[in-house]
Amino acid sequence: MTDFIPCFARQALRHLTLFNAAVPALFVVGILILTGCRDEKPAQRDTLRPVRTLTVPPFSSGGLMTQTGEIQAHEEIALAFRLNGRATARTADVGQHVTAGQVLATLESNAAQNQLSSATADLNSARASERVAALALHRMKLLMPGGAISRAQLDSAQGDWQVAVSRRQSSEAALKNARDNMAWTQLTAPRDGVITSINVQPGQVVSAAQTVMTLAADGKRDAVFDLAEPTLTEKATTTPIRIALLSNPALKADGQFRDISPQADSQTRTWRLRVTLINPPADMALGSTVLGTFPGKVDQVIALPASALTRAGERPAVFVVNSKTQQIQVRPIQLTRFDAQQIYLSAGVLPGERVVTAGVKTLLPGERVRLEENDK
Incomplete structure (x- = not known):
């Protein structure tokens, strides 16, 4: 039994020695495997953004613009109702050619119709009162020479007749206004032309003088x-x-x-x-x-592509490339005029400088750029 224990100890010691010798080897092999699995170091990326530029041309005459x-x-007419109300119909569309007098839209006419009926009744009543007053005055004039009535009674009859005449004239004016209001519930074209815009739809409540549509006259x-x-x-x-x-x-x-x-x-x-x-x-x-x-003005201007235009705060500007550092800086300019293709400036850049002509919205002041081959 005592011999077995030393033998067992010797075997265990031998195994531990072999394990300790194998651990460094396994560690080295693992490192080599991990190193082989790693990607190769990527090449350093070029951080310079390529841009398209243009050499600023010399000043030229701006005589022709x-x-x-x-x-x-030549004549655009804003059409509107003269009354407040609710639009009930629209008979014209944008781009439609209309003729003078053609009905384009209508307002709800119930109130105007009631006003017209009331004015008509008032006029009929006033006319009847005028006829009665006129007959009374005529009788008074017949009785006056015989002394059957006094002078005061004749004067009173004369006054009643004049009041009746005035009321009839007032009723006639009120009826005319009611008829006008009734006519104003319809919007008509004052001239031949084309409808260029519509601002009111059926069912919408509109106010007087609110633009309903615009007419481009022929x-x-x-x-x-x-x-x-x-x-x-x-x-x-x-x-x-x-x-x-x-x-x-x-x-x-x-x-x-x-x-x-x-x-x-x-x-x-x-x-x-x-x-x-x-x-x-x-x-x-x-x-x-x-x-x-x-x-236009006969001034000396520089013409650049419209794509070069950017902003420096609230002022127009362009990006100028520093030829030594390849950095760009935003340069405010004095803009004379512009069109869809070009801008014309009188100050801000000098002939021979380089300005960026494409992608200016994505650039930042101080950013380094790389000129395209054709621009060098």
């Missing part, structure tokens, strides 16, 4: 432009303006300066210029987009 506009009616047409500065048209008031249809530039017409708004629009901060067209082609219909060419 092109602007995109829209064809509108006849003359205007080209309407929104300008960045009112002084751009200093020479346009005396010089013919050339108007071309944007979808078909071969269709052209001459235009004559009509007016320009005295102050800028509160939302767009632009001035509205209206040009009356002279014998426009039929394709220049309402709502058509046109391109106007007319003389």
